[in-house]
Every structure is written in C-alpha cells, then in structure tokens.
Amino acid sequence: MTASTAASPNLSRRQTVRKPAVRAKGGIVVSHNRLASEIGARVLAAGGHAVDAAVATSLAIGVLEPWMSGIGGSGAMLVCDARENRVSAFNFGARSPQALNPADYPLVEGSGGDLFGWPRVQGDRNLRGVWAASVPSHTAGIAAAHRAFGRRPWSELVQPSIALAADGPVVDWYTTLMVSRVFGDLMQDAGSRSVFLPGNVPPAPAQLANAPAVRLPNPALARTLEAIADGGADAFYRGPVMRALLDDLKAAGGVHAEADFAAASEVRTAAPRTMAYGQHTLHVVPELNGGPTILDALEGMTRRWKGGALDGAFFAAIAAGLQDAWQKRFATMGDSAQIAPHGSTTHLSVVDRDGNMVTLTQTLLSLFGSMFLSPSTGILLNNAINWFDPRPGGPNALAPGKRVLANYAPTVMTGPDDAIAIGGSGGRKILPAVFQLLMMMANGRSLDEAIHAPRIDVSGNEGVVVDRTLPQEVRNALAAQFSTVEVERGVFPYHFTIASAVRRQGGTNEGATEPYNPWGDAVSEEEV
Numbered sequence: 001m002t003a004s005t006a007a008s009p010n011l012s013r014r015q016t017v018r019k020p021a022v023r024a025k026g027g028i029v030v031s032h033n034r035l036a037s038e039i040g041a042r043v044l045a046a047g048g049h050a051v052d053a054a055v056a057t058s059l060a061i062g063v064l065e066p067w068m069s070g071i072g073g074s075g076a077m078l079v080c081d082a083r084e085n086r087v088s089a090f091n092f093g094a095r096s097p098q099a100l101n102p103a104d105y106p107l108v109e110g111s112g113g114d115l116f117g118w119p120r121v122q123g124d125r126n127l128r129g130v131w132a133a134s135v136p137s138h139t140a141g142i143a144a145a146h147r148a149f150g151r152r153p154w155s156e157l158v159q160p161s162i163a164l165a166a167d168g169p170v171v172d173w174y175t176t177l178m179v180s181r182v183f184g185d186l187m188q189d190a191g192s193r194s195v196f197l198p199g200n201v202p203p204a205p206a207q208l209a210n211a212p213a214v215r216l217p218n219p220a221l222a223r224t225l226e227a228i229a230d231g232g233a234d235a236f237y238r239g240p241v242m243r244a245l246l247d248d249l250k251a252a253g254g255v256h257a258e259a260d261f262a263a264a265s266e267v268r269t270a271a272p273r274t275m276a277y278g279q280h281t282l283h284v285v286p287e288l289n290g291g292p293t294i295l296d297a298l299e300g301m302t303r304r305w306k307g308g309a310l311d312g313a314f315f316a317a318i319a320a321g322l323q324d325a326w327q328k329r330f331a332t333m334g335d336s337a338q339i340a341p342h343g344s345t346t347h348l349s350v351v352d353r354d355g356n357m358v359t360l361t362q363t364l365l366s367l368f369g370s371m372f373l374s375p376s377t378g379i380l381l382n383n384a385i386n387w388f389d390p391r392p393g394g395p396n397a398l399a400p401g402k403r404v405l406a407n408y409a410p411t412v413m414t415g416p417d418d419a420i421a422i423g424g425s426g427g428r429k430i431l432p433a434v435f436q437l438l439m440m441m442a443n444g445r446s447l448d449e450a451i452h453a454p455r456i457d458v459s460g461n462e463g464v465v466v467d468r469t470l471p472q473e474v475r476n477a478l479a480a481q482f483s484t485v486e487v488e489r490g491v492f493p494y495h496f497t498i499a500s501a502v503r504r505q506g507g508t509n510e511g512a513t514e515p516y517n518p519w520g521d522a523v524s525e526e527e528v
Contacts, residue, residue, distance in 0.1 A: 011488050021448035021512035024524035027352035028511035029053050030500040032068070032425070036061035037523035039160045040350060043152060044525040050350040051079055051149040052157055054358040055142045057348050059161035062138075063221065064169045065519070066196075067178045067368045068346040068425065071224070071236070072379040074137045074404075075362035076285045078272060078412050079149055080419060082355035087283040087412050088148070091268040092141025094134040094384035098263070098401040099255040104131070105390050105398060112386075121390050126398070128185060130252040132370040132383035134404075135264040136236075138362055143233035144267040149356070158229035165225055165378070168217030171203045174518055175216075177492065179203060182367055191373030192380070221378030237265040241377060248374040263401070272412070277302070280415035280442045288333065290409030290431045296325035297435050310443060312477025315456055315470070318439065319482055322432050322458035330460070333395060333405055344369060345408060345425035351502040351509045353525070359421035359501075361408035361430075409434050413442065419504045420447070424514075426497030428459035433497035447503045451512040454489065457496050465495055491516050 022028055027050065029040035040057035044050075054077070062070030069075070074094040080087050110120040112127065125131035146154055169175070179186065179202040186192045193200065195218050206214050224244075227235045235241050242261050249256045272283040275295045282298065284291025300321030305314055345363035363382070364370075370383035387404035389396045396405050409430050410423040420441060424430045433455065440450040454467035456478065464478055468486040478484050487495045500513035500520060511522030 008488060011490065017515050018452065019513065019515035019521075021446070021451065021510050022522040022524050023508060023510050024526050025353065025508060026525040027053065027350065028502055028509050028522055028524045029057055029348065029350050030502055030511040030513050030520070030522040031057050031061050031348040032346045032498060032500070032513070032517060032520045033061050033064045034519060034521040034523065036064055036348070037521050038528050040348070041523040041525045041528045043157065044350075044352050045528055046152065048152045048352070049149050050352040050356040050358045051145050052152040053350045053352065054348060054360050055146050055150070056157040056160060057350070058142050058360060058362060059158055059225070060164055061346055061348065062362070063161050063164040063218070065346055066169075066380055067364075068344045069138075069362040069364055070380055071138050071228070072136045072369060072381045073362055073364040074134070074382060074384065074406075075141055075360065076289055076406075076408055076410055077141065077145060077358060077360035078283060078285060078410050078421065079145060080357035080412050080414070080421060081149070082357075087272050087414070089270050089272045089285045090141055090145050091270070091285050091287060091289070092137040092144070093288060093406055094137060094382060094387070094404045095260070095263050096134055096385060096388065096398070096400055096402050096404070097254070097256050097260050099257060100385075100398070100400040102390075102392065102398045107390060116386070118386070118390050126385045126388070126390055127366065127383055128188070128371050130249055130254040130370065130372050130381070132385045133249070133254065133372060133381040134384035135256055135260040136379070136382060137264040137267070139228060139233050139236045140265045140267050144269065145358075154232055155229040158225055162222050162225045162229065165218045165222035168215030171214040171216060172205045176202055176204055178367070182371065185371050186368065189371050189373060191375045192368065192371050195373060195378070218378045220376065224377045224379060233265060237261045244376040245374050245379060248376050252372065275299070277442055280413050280418070282438065283412040283414065285410060288403055288405045290407045291411060293325045293329045293431055294409055294411060294435050296328050297321040297431070300324035301439070307443070310440065310445070312474045315474050316477050316481050318432075318436055319456060319458050319464045319478060322435065323462070325431075326458070326460040345427070345430070347410070347423040347425050347498070347500055349421045349423065349500055349502040349511065351421065351504055351511070353509075355419065355504050357412065357419060357421040357502060357504070359410035359412060359423045361410045361423045361425070363406070363408060363425075407431065411438065413438050415442070417506060420501055422499065422501035424497040424499035426494055429457055429494070429497035432456065432458050433499045437499055437501065441503070447501055447510050447512050451499065451501070452515055455496055467496065489516060491518060
C-alpha cells in the first residue's frame with residue numbers, strides 16, 4: 001500500500017514544540033486551560049481531595065472554554081482511591097427526551113455534515129437548536145462523585161466559576177478562532193449571539209498590552225451557578241434552575257419534561273471494566289462510552305505484538321488492534337464507520353498528594369453543542385441527539401428515553417508502584433490516543449516522553465493517519481500494511497486528539513498535556 005500526505009505546504013518542518021511535564025510531591029491538576037488548572041490546584045493546596053479539585057476545575061473550564069463543555073453537557077469519570085486501592089466509575093452520559101418521536105427527524109437528501117456522517121435530517125434538527133438537546137447530566141455526575149469522596153464544601157468549589165461567568169472569560173486569538181468557526185450558526189440563536197458575538201461579530205482580543213481585556217460575560221450563567229452553589233444538584237434537577245431551563249426549552253419548541261430532568265439526575269455508578277496487560281491493569285468506564293473499545297483494541301494488539309522495541313511492528317499491531325475494535329463497536333454498540341472530525345469535549349486529570357486520582361471527560365458533543373443558549377439560565381445546551389443514528393433499526397438508532405453511545409474514554413492504568421489517570425478530547429480520536437499513550441508508558445516511556453512522542457490515529461476508517469515525524473522505518477511498516485496519510489501535528493486542526501494525564505510513581509506525581517494545545521497546562525499545588 002502507499003502513503004499519501006496531507007501536510008500543509010505552508011508550515012515549517014523545523015519547528016519543535018515542547019511543554020515539559022510537571023513533577024511534584026504535592027498534587028497536580030491538568031486541564032485544557034491554565035486558569036482552570038490553577039483553580040483546581042488551589043483546592044488541593046487547601047487540603048482538598050482530588051475529586052474536590054476536579055469539581056472546581058470542571059465547573060471553571062465549562063465557563064472558560066464554553067465551546068467544549070459546561071453544565072449544559074454530559075460526561076464520565078473514574079476515581080482512583082489510593083487508601084482503598086479501588087477505582088470507581090461515574091457514568092453521567094446523556095439520554096434522549098422521553099417524549100422524543102423519531103418521526104420528527106425525517107431524513108432528506110445529503111449528508112448531515114457533522115461528526116458522524118449520518119444522513120441529513122430535515123432542518124438539521126438533530127444538530128442545532130432545542131430539538132438536538134438532551135437534559136444536561138453534568139452537574140449530577142460531579143455532585144455524585146463529590147458526595148462519595150469530597151472533603152471541601154460544595155459551595156466553596158462552585159464559587160470560582162461564578163466569578164468567572166460574571167466577569168467573563170478573557171478573549172484571546174484562540175477564542176476568536178473557536179467562535180469564528182461557527183459564527184454563522186451562532187448568529188441564528190439569540191442567546192448564543194448575546195454572549196459570544198458582541199456587536200454581532202466574532203470577538204477579537206485587545207491589541208495593546210495596556211488595553212483593557214475583552215471579555216464575554218454571562219450574568220445569567222453566574223446566577224445559575226449561584227443557585228447550584230446554594231442548592232447543589234437538586235437546584236438543577238428539581239429546583240429553580242430546572243424550572244427556568246424547562247420553560248426556555250418549551251418556549252423554543254422542545255419536548256423536554258420534568259421526568260427528563262429526573263432521569264438525567266440518575267448517575268450510573270459501578271465498578272470499572274478491567275483488563276490485565278503485563279504487570280499493569282487497565283480500568284475503564286463500562287457500557288456506552290469508548291472504554292470497552294479500548295479493551296478490545298488491547299486484546300487485538302496483544303495477539304499480534306508480544307513486546308520489544310516501540311518500532312514499526314508495535315505501531316502496526318496498534319493499528320490492527322484498533323481496526324478490530326472499531327469493527328466490533330460498529331457491529332454491536334452502534335455508530336458509523338465514517339471519519340469524524342473532533343467535536344466539543346474537554347478532559348481533566350487530577351492527582352492529590354495522597355495519590356488519589358480523577359480522570360474526567362465532559363462534553364457538549366459538537367462545537368458549541370446545539371448552539372441553543374437558554375436565555376434565563378445562561379446554559380449552553382449540548383446536541384446529544386446527534387450521537388444517535390437517525391436511521392431506524394440499528395443498535396444506536398434514535399429512540400425516546402435512550403442513553404447515547406459516546407466516544408469519550410477516561411481511563412486509569414495501575415501497576416506496581418505506578419498509577420496513571422488519562423483521557424482526551426477529539427471525538428473518535430480519543431480512543432487511539434489514550435490507547436497508544438498507555439501502551440507507550442506500560443512499555444517503559446515516561447509520561448513526558450509519551451505525550452511528546454509522535455503517534456498514529458485509527459478512528460474507525462480503513463486508513464491510518466500518521467504523524468510525519470515518526471521514524472521512516474515506522475512509516476514504511478505502516479504503509480506496507482495499511483492505506484496511510486501523513487499529516488502535521490499542530491495547533492489546528494488536531495489530528496491526534498488533545499490528551500492529558502497524571503501519573504504517580506515512587507511517591508512523586510507527574511502531569512502533562514498536549515504540547516500543541518495553547519491553553520492546556522499542568523499546575524501543581526506548590527505553584528499557587
């Protein structure tokens with residue numbers, strides 16, 4: 001087979017980018033936003049558990065990076081309890097409304113044009129607007145973990161996000177890029193337009209160093225977060241937030257009801273699924289997410305590669321294992337085999353000074369989710385209905401009151417004096433990235449080495465996307481077995497997901513995130 005290239009002719013091929021891992025005896029928070037990581041690190045410095053820091057970071061990054069996640073979305077997390085030597089799973093994935101009627105999503109000519117290559121639905125109602133949204137489950141998920149492990153008061157952990165929403169996140173070039181990508185769609189919704197498009201144009205950062213920062217305040221969201229700080233998850237699912245959000249959904253034509261809020265508040269807690277790999281054990285969230293597919297990929301890889309150098313045979317076994325796993329996923333769990341660009345997801349990982357760990361992925365699904373922003377609450381809603389195949393009959397077909405099949409894959413790997421909590425964002429690209437990074441670290445590489453190392457992507461299609469900086473021997477080995485395309489690893493677009501992780505070895509903590517992500521950072525409690 002032959003390799004082709006999708007590398008940009010405009011990009012330098014001599015530039016190198018490094019973002020060194022952070023090492024510390026104290027706790028570390030890794031997220032897609034430096035300020036959010038600092039907020040979580042302060043919680044650790046105040047004596048908080050890893051879950052406390054994860055809650056504060058989760059809420060803060062939903063305000064700071066609203067196009068990726070927030071209290072309008074869903075997600076999943078694993079908590080590794082160091083004292084009990086136990087990993088717990090919290091699955092707060094989305095559900096479709098109980099009154100949803102698949103007949104209201106008729107197919108028309110053409111492709112849906114978003115993440116999964118579904119056939120087009122009339123009016124794109126499975127992509128944008130209130131018809132695309134499920135009742136958010138994010139607040140229920142992080143509240144459940146806090147009840148189980150938290151040490152700091154809930155209201156204390158919500159306070160930083162209230163201030164961020166009231167003041168508004170600072171606009172920089174990355175903000176401008178994200179908003180500009182969907183400028184036309186955001187213009188169609190009055191709530192989104194009022195927050196993200198001041199003056200009806202994408203916001204631009206201040207040009208002078210001494211000029212006041214440009215911000216995107218969301219006072220309605222600040223009030224909502226205040227209610228959640230005072231009333232906890234009950235405020236969202238049974239109290240004033242529920243009533244205000246439900247009114248806005250119904251006013252826009254949604255079929256959502258109080259029963260959907262009750263269903264969204266039910267977090268599935270369970271022991272994780274596990275699989276041994278040498279002296280290590282992988283722990284994943286069970287059921288409808290990417291974790292089980294990672295275990296299938298591991299099974300397929302180990303049938304082909306028995307250890308040795310991380311060479312062409314290693315990467316070829318990873319690619320083949322992933323292809324096997326995707327075929328099983330498409331046949332038994334639903335989904336589509338078409339290539340998917342990255343969606344709207346963020347990941348954070350935490351380790352505290354006692355060795356407790358959290359790996360948490362939260363999402364709106366597509367960029368800015370449904371782009372429907374509830375005027376009364378300031379909540380930007382997900383477009384979880386797009387996770388379903390609009391064609392009837394398949395295992396992932398659209399139906400009322402049904403849980404979605406998602407690609408996020410927060411994972412923990414444990415071994416002798418070794419523990420790693422990892423995840424990523426980027427739709428189907430999450431699975432191959434998490435899998436490869438774990439295999440690299442289980443076979444001798446440090447977290448810093450693994451996060452900087454070039455890798456491949458196998459996202460369900462027949463081909464393999466290859467980082468052109470991989471050694472020629474590896475690229476040749478892959479091209480001999482697969483159809484490959486060589487690409488650049490850069491700031492935008494992300495071809496290999498935005499991965500991040502924390503690791504604990506020998507009583508020392510380590511944290512790292514994707515070096516090409518301009519916002520992401522690892523922050524130790526000793527820095528704040």
